[in-house]
Amino acid sequence: MRVLGVLGYPVAHSLSPAMHNAALRALGIPAVYGAFEVPPDLLPQAMVGVRALGIGGLSVTIPHKETVMLYLEEIDPVARKIGAVNTVVNREGRLWGTNTDWIGVKRSLEEAGLNLRGRRAAVVGAGGAARAVVFALREAGAEVEVYNRTLERAQALVQSLGGRAFPLSEISQASGEVIIQTTSVGLKSWESPVPKEVFHNFRAAMDLVYVPLRTRFLAEAEAAGCLTIDGLKMLVYQGAEQFRLFTGKNPPLDLMYQAALERLK
Ligand code: ATR
Incomplete structure (x- = not known):
């Protein structure tokens, strides 16, 4: 029996065990997927444990996506470029x-039928999640604009991944094919980081937040006639x-999405 799991802190609400175990069971694969709650100061010991116990694979989540890189023999160039594993x-x-975060973004956009080559895409936020989004958009051939509360952070992001940086206060002037929300604004609260008028300038809107599944950002985008993509899509992909x-x-895939949705309820 192989052991897999998610490494994070906290992980109690992670949807990954439900999603992966449903798929493992459906395919009859002899493996179990657990949740490893490891505080940052114990990460070095945990990684020694991964080797000693022969754990087969890990999903890595907040706050370990950057620091885990110190404990690996090999890092894929794409992960290095994004700056997170x-x-x-x-x-x-x-x-x-x-x-695989950027692949989740790319597939979600493809599934929605969006062709971004040569088109403009706006990203709200410039944190860790935004980096995978910007990478995916650049791979899809989009012209990326990053809007962030702290302009310097957006500037640093586009310097390494490409695109143009703007302060969030200029978001009402944004337009393009898709607008993607990557901040934690709207997580478990009825807030949105952008004024709803901005959605008239876009064909589609995607939110990385999935608690709630229908965020204020997505509700206002839908009301303005945008095609909407929820954050659970990216998580599943x-x-x-x-x-x-x-x-x-x-x-x-459907089973994984259903298992995640069920766990979310
Ligand atoms: P993650 O790894 O989940 O992206 P992060 O690296 O802490 O988390 O980044 C959080 C992002 O949300 C940042 O872009 C942050 O903006 P700042 O760089 O200005 O801090 C953004 N953010 C968080 N709270 C916000 C708020 N109330 N309004 C606007 N942006 C916010």
């Missing part, structure tokens, strides 16, 4: 880190890609 695979004792890396098999 959200997936670790134990390859016969050698730990390899990669990033990034998890599906991890599942492929862990097991070499294609997971049942």
Whole structure:
């Protein structure tokens, strides 16, 4: 029996165990996926434990996505460019880190039928989550504009990943194919970081927040006639890609989405 799991702090509300175990069960794969709650000061010991116990693979979440890189033998160039590892695979004792968050973003946009080549895309926020989003948008050929409360942070982001930086106060002048919300504003609260008038300038809107599933950002985007993409889509697609890396098999996507949705309720 292989052991897989999510490494984070906290992880009690993670949807990953439900999602991965549903897929493992459906495919009859002899593995279990657990939740490892590791405070930052114990991360070095935890990574020694991963090796000693022969844990097969990890999903890595907040606050370990950057620091986990110190404990790996190999890091995929894309993860290095994004500056975060959200997936670790134990390859016969050698730990390899990669990033599937950007793939989750890319697939969510593709599934919505958006072709971003040569089109403008606006990103709200410039934190860790925004980095994977900007990478995915640049890969899709979009012209990226990053709007952030702290302009310097947006400038630093576009300097390493490309695009143009603006203060969040200028968001009402933004327009393009899609606007993507990556801040924690709206998480468990009825708030949105952008005025609702801005949605008239976009064809689609995506929120990375999925608690609630229908955020104020998405509700106002929908009311303005935008196509909307919820944050659970990205979570499931990034998890599906991890599942492929862990097991070499294609997971049942609908089942993973349903399992995550069920756990969310
Ligand atoms: P994550 O890794 O989840 O992206 P993070 O790195 O802490 O988290 O980044 C949080 C993002 O949300 C930042 O872009 C932050 O803006 P600042 O760089 O100005 O701090 C943004 N953010 C958080 N609270 C916000 C608020 N009330 N209004 C606007 N932006 C906010």
